[in-house]
Amino acid sequence: MAELPSADLRGTSPDRVRDALRDGDPLPGGRGFAGRLLDAPGRDGPVLVRDVLGRQPLFVEREAIDPVTAGAPAGHGPTDPDAWSFSRTALDDPTPVPPGSVASAIGVERVWSLPDEAPAAPGPAQAAVDDAVDAALGGLEAEPGRLAVAFSGGVDSGLVAAGVPDAPCYVAGFEGCHDVAAAREAAAAMDRELRVVEITHEELLRAVRAVADATGRRNPMDLAIAVPLYLAAEAAAADGVDRLAVGQGADELFGGYSKVVDPATDDRVEADTVRGARTETVRTLPGQLERDVLALRAAGVEPVAPLLDDRVVAAALALPGQLLASDGERKVALRRAATGRVPESVRTADKKAVQYGTYVSRELDRLARRAGFKRRMDDHVGQYLDDLLAGD
Numbered sequence: 001m002a003e004l005p006s007a008d009l010r011g012t013s014p015d016r017v018r019d020a021l022r023d024g025d026p027l028p029g030g031r032g033f034a035g036r037l038l039d040a041p042g043r044d045g046p047v048l049v050r051d052v053l054g055r056q057p058l059f060v061e062r063e064a065i066d067p068v069t070a071g072a073p074a075g076h077g078p079t080d081p082d083a084w085s086f087s088r089t090a091l092d093d094p095t096p097v098p099p100g101s102v103a104s105a106i107g108v109e110r111v112w113s114l115p116d117e118a119p120a121a122p123g124p125a126q127a128a129v130d131d132a133v134d135a136a137l138g139g140l141e142a143e144p145g146r147l148a149v150a151f152s153g154g155v156d157s158g159l160v161a162a163g164v165p166d167a168p169c170y171v172a173g174f175e176g177c178h179d180v181a182a183a184r185e186a187a188a189a190m191d192r193e194l195r196v197v198e199i200t201h202e203e204l205l206r207a208v209r210a211v212a213d214a215t216g217r218r219n220p221m222d223l224a225i226a227v228p229l230y231l232a233a234e235a236a237a238a239d240g241v242d243r244l245a246v247g248q249g250a251d252e253l254f255g256g257y258s259k260v261v262d263p264a265t266d267d268r269v270e271a272d273t274v275r276g277a278r279t280e281t282v283r284t285l286p287g288q289l290e291r292d293v294l295a296l297r298a299a300g301v302e303p304v305a306p307l308l309d310d311r312v313v314a315a316a317l318a319l320p321g322q323l324l325a326s327d328g329e330r331k332v333a334l335r336r337a338a339t340g341r342v343p344e345s346v347r348t349a350d351k352k353a354v355q356y357g358t359y360v361s362r363e364l365d366r367l368a369r370r371a372g373f374k375r376r377m378d379d380h381v382g383q384y385l386d387d388l389l390a391g392d
Helices: 014-023 122-138 155-163 178-190 201-215 220-238 250-254 274-282 285-299 310-317 332-337 360-370 380-389
Strands: 034-037 047-050 059-061 094-096 101-104 107-110 147-150 169-173 194-198 243-245 302-304
Touching (some): 014 034, 122 310, 122 332, 155 178, 155 243, 155 250, 155 332, 169 220, 194 220, 201 220, 201 360, 201 380, 220 360, 220 380, 285 302
Parallel strands (some): 243 302
Antiparallel strands (some): 034 047, 047 101, 059 094, 101 107
16 A cells, blocks of 8 residues: 655655655656655655655745754754744745755755756657646546636646546636636536636735735736636635646646747747757746645645646656747647647637736736836836735
8 A cells, every 4th residue: 555645745655755865766756745754765864855846835944944054953953843834924934945855954955856858759759748648637536625627718727627527617817808708718618617706906905915925925927927826716715625726837848938939039038949948937837836836725725736747747848849839839749638638729729828818917007006106117016016015
């Protein structure tokens, strides 16, 4: 019988993490892990561990992990029960444990890095993605508790929804926004139950405060991305949902950003190849996932991210450039894997970034200007948010 996760470890079992440490395997199976391991191969005493993509947030008191204080007497290091947490709000001065690392009384050691190998041939590469997506989605119905889907009408959330055909779908946005319209059309095409959470200015400001508190993020971009997810999750939790399935990771892994299409002429990336640009976007995942997971947990649900399954990650990283972005099409391999799983209109849908598709960025700008923070000011929305959150 497989060993279960311990109270000190989230995402997988202690045995699987020990094997990953022993073998140096960055993708040992599952959807990421983090926490405290009481005994680790080749190490004395307990350690903190976090998977290579940072899919499970993990924090430690800054003074406990500082090289100057590391090696302090037992009870004062990063693995002390009061020195680390899955929630940043439980600590006085939290800092994230770096993804792919082990932290102990002697410091922080990077032990896992993502595979960086030559791409596979197109045929086998696509077959590997097809198989990985099948396997990752096939286990969704076995998730414990009541499951719902964060649904925006694009191929990512459409695929996730296809894996749990009886689960309700949730979308949040301002009246008339792209994401709500797209979600309604996709839900109708898939014959799915859809709950629309209409955002108002009052709800927007309430959610901004809640997300800022949970994540520690106060910049306009992070808040505009996380707020609609938080509000959809909050509505799902109020309906008795325990776990929310999300499509996170698909854009980064499969080449979903416009800057990946022609990187040699795009100053938003340093790389000049499609695969190199995709690698740059993958490196942003730990910070994004920390924000999203903390926001979802604050809303009362546990996230489930099947497209961040290790099998999907490994298959995506092996894709050649033409199966990431080609002839203006993005997420080529993922869209091909979606053939037959979702309607053609969903498979080929071109989704807007959530902060724009929900109108959250637009309305934050509107509120900032109403409060006297004009566009001629440097970072006027950021200044507005700083003022709004100053007393929180």
